Amino acid sequence: MTDAVFELHDGHVRLDGREILSGIDLTIREGEVVALLGANGSGKSTLVRALLGLIPLSSGRRAVFGSPKISDWGRIGYVPQRLEVGGGVPSTVREIVSSGRIARQSRFRLTSKADRAAVDRALAATGIAGLARRSASRLSGGQQQRVLIARALAGEPDVLIMDEPLAGVDAANQDALASTLAGLVAQGRTVVLVLHELGPLAPLITRSVVLDHGRVVHRGEPPEPTGACAEPGHDHLHPHAPVGAPSVWKA
Numbered sequence: 001m002t003d004a005v006f007e008l009h010d011g012h013v014r015l016d017g018r019e020i021l022s023g024i025d026l027t028i029r030e031g032e033v034v035a036l037l038g039a040n041g042s043g044k045s046t047l048v049r050a051l052l053g054l055i056p057l058s059s060g061r062r063a064v065f066g067s068p069k070i071s072d073w074g075r076i077g078y079v080p081q082r083l084e085v086g087g088g089v090p091s092t093v094r095e096i097v098s099s100g101r102i103a104r105q106s107r108f109r110l111t112s113k114a115d116r117a118a119v120d121r122a123l124a125a126t127g128i129a130g131l132a133r134r135s136a137s138r139l140s141g142g143q144q145q146r147v148l149i150a151r152a153l154a155g156e157p158d159v160l161i162m163d164e165p166l167a168g169v170d171a172a173n174q175d176a177l178a179s180t181l182a183g184l185v186a187q188g189r190t191v192v193l194v195l196h197e198l199g200p201l202a203p204l205i206t207r208s209v210v211l212d213h214g215r216v217v218h219r220g221e222p223p224e225p226t227g228a229c230a231e232p233g234h235d236h237l238h239p240h241a242p243v244g245a246p247s248v249w250k251a
């Protein structure tokens with residue numbers, strides 16, 4: 001059996017005195033492409049942050065590459081949801097994407113040819129090479145999302161964990177992301193995706209995990225859409241379902 005990348009055993013998370021994740025058991029192994037699905041507020045982002053150790057468990061056990069804490073962030077590329085890129089600092093797109101190499105560089109080594117080549121590949125893969133000199137804070141939401149994806153790709157991580165990578169990204173760039181990820185998966189990388197719609201990423205996904213109110217309610221094959229979402233021609237661009245609404249996914 002291949003090695004476990006992320007393990008969560010009976011994981012519980014409480015935030016502001018409220019239980020957000022309840023009794024989650026989840027193991028993600030090397031080479032898997034796992035989709036985390038579920039309605040707004042079901043706990044997907046919290047689960048990602050719990051897997052990464054960015055928020056503490058109130059009870060249960062977590063391991064990343066077999067250890068309680070991540071010792072080598074260079075192996076992990078995390079694309080958070082809706083982060084303001086640049087954070088008010090006037091950074092160019094290239095500077096932000098280059099920062100994805102930092103965990104790969106030794107403390108005393110200057111940026112190498114290999115670093116620059118990796119940044120160029122990441123910019124090209126996400127279709128933002130033409131924006132490299134632009135100030136990131138002036139870009140659209142979808143362009144900023146692609147900057148964050150490029151930053152993660154630039155680090156050439158073993159594991160990519162992306163929170164809603166398709167949000168605000170147009171169809172052509174969604175397809176480009178799908179083919180970039182397909183290349184990484186073919187090399188044996190592990191990918192964890194928080195998604196509302198599988199879109200062009202559907203053929204890559206090896207397993208889905210559906211959350212509802214902080215619990216896992218489905219695991220296995222990506223569930224089939226039901227109702228209007230199953231009809232031919234449905235474009236799957238409807239807004240997020242409200243919390244507690246009947247799921248469009250068959251459990």
Ligand SMILES: Nc1ncnc2c1ncn2[C@@H]1O[C@H](COP(=O)(O)OP(=O)(O)OP(=O)(O)O)[C@@H](O)[C@H]1O
Pocket residue numbers: 015016020038039040041042043044045046047081
């Ligand atoms: N820091 C926090 N403090 C208190 N409650 C929080 C915090 N972060 C998230 N929550 C709550 O936890 C629940 C799950 O949120 P989470 O962002 O994990 O859901 P999600 O499935 O990723 O939703 P979405 O699809 O809208 O991004 C929500 O009810 C949210 O309000």
